[in-house]
Amino acid sequence: MTTNDNHGLRLIVRYLVLILIALMFCFPLVFMIISSFKPDQQLLLDSGNIRAFLPVGDLSFDNYSEAFARAPIALFIFNSVFVTAITVTLSLLLCSTAGFAFTFMEWRGRKLALSIILATLIVPFQAIAIPLLLLASKLPWIGMDGLTWGWLNSYHVQIIPFIADGLTIYLFAQYFKDLPGELIEAARVEGASWWQIYRKVVMPLSGPVLATAAILKFLAMYNQYLWPLMVVQEEGYRPVMVGLQYFFQLNIAWGEVMAYLSLITVPVLAFYLYLQKAFIASIASTGVKG
């Protein structure tokens, strides 16, 4: 045996290990998509063997049309996309301006405000969910019907509490710190207003951190479960994860469940595969400075 053979063999083993692990990470998702095209009975029969991952047998879109007939899926998807889009947009705006003010400006109370924001990082959402529920059930709102009390069953109850968070502000502040400070100083000397500097100098340089913050917020919002479960009882405002309840009635039609899961998951997966570098970079950046 030459060393060359040895090297080749070792390479094959390495790839085999990598592929085996890759199979472990994809099999439930492959199972989900393949099963969504199978009738219930075949799905359950196949779920115990290799056929679970193969597009074999009686394949059709029946599960999808039945799922659409069972629940207002388009409405749920619209609700999730709407809530997510608005929250991400407002979060990018408000958290970046806050990060800007914390990094570049001197103002009274800045240190205190910053330490309060950083302190919130160790408060898990689950630890404030219950009092937040009480608060949300009592807050006033001015809308189409004039002044109303209580935020339950609405879009804004799913949006407003999640616009500002410590991690996003921290990400912006960290990123801004590495920008050349002279640029900002020079613009100030030339008489530019803070808003102009934010718009014309800092934002054009902030593509990477905007992508990071947007992706993290998108994942958190689209996958929201606990909060909408508590605050949205009306069908009209339900997001996709809570809409799942429609498929877990007395007799679970697994084909329809799989169709629904595929409908709400595949777009996210496609989005991820398309932008995978940015997704991974965004998670990585939460850890860099730790």
Add this chain to the structure above:
Amino acid sequence: MASKFTVSHRAGWLMAGPAFGLMVMFILVPFFFAFALSFTNQRLISPNPTEFVGLSNYRQLLGVGMLTLEPVKDDAGIVQLKDGAPEYPALRSFTRKNPDYPHLDGMRELFSFNLSGDKITYVLARDVVFIKAVLNTFLFVLIVAPLQGGLALGLTLLINQKLRGINVFRTIYFMPVVVSIVVVSILWRIIYDGNNGLLNNILTGLSFGAFQPVNWLGETSTAMGAIIAMSVWQAVGFHMVIWLSGLQTISPTLYEAASIEGASKWQVFRYITWPGLKNTAVLVLIVITMQAFGLFDQINVMTKGGPLDSTQTIVFQAIERGYGKQDISGGSAISVLLFLLVLSVSLIQRYLTRSVEAK
């Protein structure tokens, strides 16, 4: 850079104020609400005014006691046997309005053990389900933190090789992270199915039929383990990426020097990679711990705390009481305890990892 050009009180508040105000309103206020409400009997909707009840919510949640019983003896001091086993006085006679044992009133058995001779010792709790939830949550954290952190590090080292197409594998390993844990939980419910589930069939196949199918989520001995395995599967890619970013901060010249010196793979890991990852390790540990204490979604979708409370968790209890039973004060007290737990665990972790660095 505190020059007259950077000082701007009004503009500073205008730009930071909205985000800060929202965080005060929706994080800070509820946080202090939780403390305040936990001393009351507040309900979500109630015709009665809210009353201050002091520490009684906490006393109810945390009340534990111990009781050691001797077997029933007759007048001559002979142990009475019943069906071949010693007979003990009924536990109920001590915990139900017994004037001699006021501190045990209303408690139920958590578990019992037999240390010396024929004495039996009961560990009692006023709120058995909550204490079980606390123990389960600790079990989950204690297993998930090292398991997930370690596996993620292993994957990182695997994915950090210079191989053609390695990015494809990185992309796949990370994939479950972008999928909702709710979706993942439903998929694994089918995989764990006791009758015709994929896992049972794989194990039966691998053992040539010797393996007896298990109802993974339906047995008290396996349910928590099944949820742990799935949780690690879903989130390990997240921490792989954090390790990976830590790995990239280590200077390549160190590795070059090591290879010139002829260091073995283990030596390189032990003396270059691992010391370079210390800060990342602390971060990974704290993040996993915080996430693990919040365990709820998987439980709600897969087991609802069952079977026999074997997968009850702190957050599941907080939500079940605060939302399900509309007992805001009870849920708030659990929330406060959760926060204190997370706080003290992260302080301990920080303290321990600091002393390691000082050595």
